[in-house]
C-alpha cells in the first residue's frame with residue numbers, strides 16, 4: 001500500500017444496513033483494516049455517513065419521504081449512536097468533526113480544520129468526519145459525503161481516498177438494473193463517458209449513488225490523490241488492499257499534481273542538514289516507497305528545525321539518495337535516531353509524527 005495518509009469514506013448502507021439503527025456487521029472489518037494500516041505507520045481519517053439512517057427509528061415520520069427538518073433531527077440523534085458504534089471497535093479514542101461546505105470555503109475555518117486534523121493524528125486519535133446536517137441548508141451543504149470525503153482528503157493532504165460502498169466498484173451501467181454490467185477495474189481518465197455510466201442511488205438512506213463518487217474521485221485525482229471505490233460489505237477486499245492488490249475500481253492520481261510538489265522539493269528547497277540510513281532503511285526508501293522512520297537513522301548532521309528540508313544519505317555508499325522535509329529538528333532526531341516510532345513519546349514527551357519524513361514530502365534523487 002503506497003500511501004501515507006488516507007481518507008476512508010463509509011456509506012450509510014455499511015453503518016446501518018437495514019436503516020434501523022447502527023450495526024457492527026461491516027464496521028468490524030473496516031476498523032480492523034484501519035488498525036492494520038496504522039500499525040504499518042499510515043494515518044487514517046474516517047468520513048462516515050449513516051447519521052440519518054441511524055436516527056431514523058428514533059424520530060417519528062410518516063410513510064412519505066421525511067422532510068429536511070425531520071432528517072436533520074434524525075441526523076442529530078443518529079450521529080451520537082453512530083459515533084458510539086465506531087468507538088467500540090477501537091482501543092484508541094475517536095473524535096468527531098461536523099463540517100459544512102461553508103466551513104471549507106472560509107479560509108480561516110479551513111486552516112482551523114487542517115490544524116485540528118493534524119493534531120488529532122499526531123495524538124493517535126481517529127478523526128471521524130460527517131456533514132453538520134443540523135445547520136446545513138442547501139447553500140451551506142456539500143450535500144453528499146462522497147464529495148465531502150474528497151474535500152477532507154484535500155484539506156488533510158491525504159494521498160489516498162477509499163470510498164467504501166455496497167457495490168464492488170464502478171460498472172459500465174448500474175448493476176442493480178442490469179445484470180450484465182461489467183466492473184471497470186482501472187480508470188485513468190474521468191470522461192463524460194464515465195459519468196454517463198454512473199447512475200444515482202435507489203437506497204432511500206443514501207445520497208448521490210455512483211455519480212457523486214465519480215465527482216469525488218475527479219476532485220481527488222486531479223490533486224494527486226489516488227482513489228478507490230470498493231465494496232465495504234466484502235471483508236476480503238481489505239486483505240487484498242493489504243497485499244497491494246486492487247479489489248475494486250482504482251482511479252489513477254494525476255501525476256502532474258504530484259510531480260509539481262516533487263519538483264518543488266527537489267529544485268527549490270535548500271537542504272539544512274542530513275541523516276544517514278542503515279542498509280534496510282535505504283532499501284525501503286529507494287525500492288519500497290516507504291516513509292523514513294527513526295529506527296533506520298544511524299547519524300544526524302547539520303542544524304535544522306522541524307519542517308526544513310534535509311538530505312538522506314545511504315551509509316554504505318555515502319551517496320545522497322533522497323531529499324525530504326523532516327518532521328523533527330536535528331536536536332530531536334539525535335535523541336530518537338535508531339528508536340522505534342512507539343518510543344518517541346517516552347523520549348521526547350510528545351510524538352508529532354510517527355515518521356521522520358513522510359513519503360509525500362520526499363523525492364528520490
Ligand SMILES: Nc1ncnc2c1ncn2[C@@H]1O[C@H](COP(=O)(O)OP(=O)(O)O)[C@@H](O)[C@H]1O
Pocket residue numbers: 010011012013049164165166167169170171172173174175176197198199200201202203205206207208209210211
Ligand atoms: N455504474 C454504476 N456502477 C456501480 N454502481 C452504480 C452505478 N450506477 C449507479 N450505481 C448505484 O450506486 C449505489 C452506491 O451508491 P449509494 O447508494 O449512494 O451508496 P453509499 O451509501 O455507499 O454512498 C450502488 O448500490 C448502485 O446501485
Ligand SMILES: N[C@@H](CCC(=O)OP(=O)(O)O)C(=O)O
Pocket residue numbers: 010011012013048049050051052053075130131133143144145146205206207208209
Ligand atoms: N450526513 C449524512 C450523509 C448522507 C450521505 O451522503 O450518505 P451516503 O450516500 O450513504 O454517503 C448522514 O450521515 O446520514
